[in-house]
Amino acid sequence: MKLERTVNTMSDVKDTSVTAPPTDTEKAAEYPSNQIGIESMRKHVDSNDPDEALKLVSGEAIVLTPEDEKQLLRKIDLHLMPLLCVIYGLNYLDKTTLSYASIMGIKTDLNLQGQDYSWIASIFYFGYLFWEWPTNRLLQRLPLAKYSAFNVIMWGLTLCCLAAVKNFGGAMAVRFFLGAFEAAVSPGFALFTSQWYTKKEQGTRVGWWFSFNGWGQIVGGCVAYGIAVGTEAHPISIKSWQLVFLVTGLFTTFMGFLFLYLMPDSQLNARFLTQHERIMAVERIRINQQGVGNKHFKWYQCKEAFTDPMIWAFVLFSVISAIPNGGMSNYFSQLIVSFGFSENMSLLLGVPGGAVQVISLLVAGHFGDRFKNRILFGAGGVLVSVLGLFLILLVPLSNSAGRLAGYYLYQCVSTGFVALLGLISTNVAGWTKKTTAAAMYLIAYCVGNIIGPQVFQSNDAPRYRNANIVVLVCMCVSFAILLFINFWCKRENRVKAAIRATPGYTKLDGQEFLDLTDRENPEFIYSL
Incomplete structure (x- = not known):
């Protein structure tokens, strides 16, 4: 496969900005991306602030078979x-240690009421x-792998500190800092995926590392x-729950140092x-059409993130879908006990x-990439989780196996969240916009997860029962939002096709590495 670049002049871009889009879509002229696409590119392409990768590939003629x-x-x-898979699995495991501790004596020992x-x-x-917004800024500003490794090491050490808490106040303080250090993981891993893999590969790779949530469980x-x-x-x-915190925390710290030594910041320093x-x-x-990174904060890209309907749909989905996650991830052991199983047995039955989570994520990621629609396959997993919740709510209390089966089906719920997390990698371009969108998405995720435990x-x-009804409603709303995002991306792709078909439109030399946003780059195509 030969990769070529075409040399164009800035006058080419100017011509396209005044030419009316042709149309089988006359509405294209009304879409925000039409104005942003040409005018913003003309405004920002001369800023002499391209992607870091442009220095590496400039002047090179590369042929890839x-x-x-x-x-x-x-x-x-x-x-x-x-590395990405194991660390992400630990990220989930370290959060759920509290659920295990809840039936191993921590409530009694800390006198929780x-x-x-x-x-x-x-x-x-x-x-x-x-810490979500500052950590996203630091992920852009600092070496990506080194800053990520620092956070892994610190959250491992912080988890160890939970073994030493003596009361409610101490547990609250340690858990607050644990959340702050873990805030860098999901946005950081989304950046790693987008800088190393093509769009058609990203859904599967995000599915791989996110599926290790299931392996963590x-x-x-x-x-x-x-x-x-x-x-x-x-x-x-020491108590059994204290040992759980120490074992998982120390292993996480060890993996953080390994990540620091082995993980490159980008292709530019991959040993x-x-x-x-x-x-x-x-x-x-x-x-x-995204490059591998740009360390300069660009206010226009930040503003664009805050005015993009697609990003706000991501945010709404994140907060709604995170309410069930926040509740279930901390209460699943107690929920299984409520089905009629012993406390120790509930640990194994989880x-x-x-x-189920691992399999559903891998299947949705594989077929989503194969049929080029991650959104709809993610939505399919959400529907399966809805079925599981109906089983938990409607199956008679005497049928422990049926209610447990419902809990297992519910574990397919992650497919929707992962589909959109992957789309932050593939469908948001411009490194300031991407980190801003990731921060917005994960801030909403935090809000939902704060609400979730309070529902129980x-x-x-x-x-x-009331908590499970709330979870069911959230899943139904999440499904509807996924359908809207699928519709919106298709609509925007039609607009961009109309712009590219405009007489006189030509691509800029190295346009892929000019750190343009998805809306200002007419060559950018949204994945589904």
Whole structure:
């Protein structure tokens, strides 16, 4: 595959800005992206602030054969994916250790009353919310891998501190800082994915590393069960829930140091690639129209993020879908106990739920990329979760197996969230806009997760029927939002096609690496 660039002049761009779009879509002239696309590109392309990758590929004539690209992709996957997957699995495991601790004695030992446990669950996301915007700015400004590794190390050490808390206040403080350090993970991993992989590859890769949430639940359930049973048979000087925090925290810290040593900040300093392979790695993602990074904050891109209907649809989905996540991730062990199972058995019975999540994410990611519509396949998983909630609510209390099956089906819910997290990588261009959109998405995620545990009221235990009804409604609304986003992206692609068909329109030299936003770049095509 030969990748070529066409040299154009700025006058070419000026001509296109005054030419009316042709049309099978006369409405194209009314769309915001039509004005932003040409005029904004003309305004900002002379800013002499291109993507970092432009320095690497400028003047190079690169030819990538299918064999070369396949071999390079395999090499990238081998060096990046294991690290991203394991760290993201720990990110989920470290959050759910509180759920395991809730049935291992932490409530009694800390003398938690009423909604105290719910507030300890919610305070994590206050820390996440407090630091989400600054951490996204730092992800853009600082070396990506090094800053991400710092946060992994710090959240591992902070998790260890939970083993030392003696009361409600101490647990609240530690959980707040745990949330602050974990705030960098999802936006950082979305940036890694967008800078290394083409659009058609990103859905599958996001599905891979996010699916390790399920592996985190599988491993966490087995570890917690082993610790609970082991400490009962052979008592030690610390409580079983304290040991859970120490084991997972210390292993996370170790993986943080490994991440610091092995993970490159971008293609430009990847030690596992030769100099020629670095250039090839940048060239292969030229098709994304996004580049690999720009460290300068651009206010116009920030403003565009705040005025983009697609971004606000992402935000609304994030807050609505996070309400169930915030509740279920902290209460699933107690919910399984309410089905009629013992406390130790509930630790093991949470494991298949993790397996369902892994399978659903991998299937949705694979078929979403294969049929080029991640949104609809993500929405399909949300529908399956709705079915699961109906089982939990409607199956008789005596049918423990049926209600447990409903909980397992609910675990397909992550497909919608992952589809949109992947679309932040593929459908948002301009590095300031991308980091701003990621911050908005995850701030909304925090708000939803803060609300979620409060939906599970102590006086509604053990069945939590009202909470499950709220979760069901949220899933139905989330499904509708996904359908709207699918419609909007198709509409915007028609507008861009009309702009590109305008007589006199020509692409700029190196346009892919000029750090243009998705709305100002007519060559940008939204993925579904």
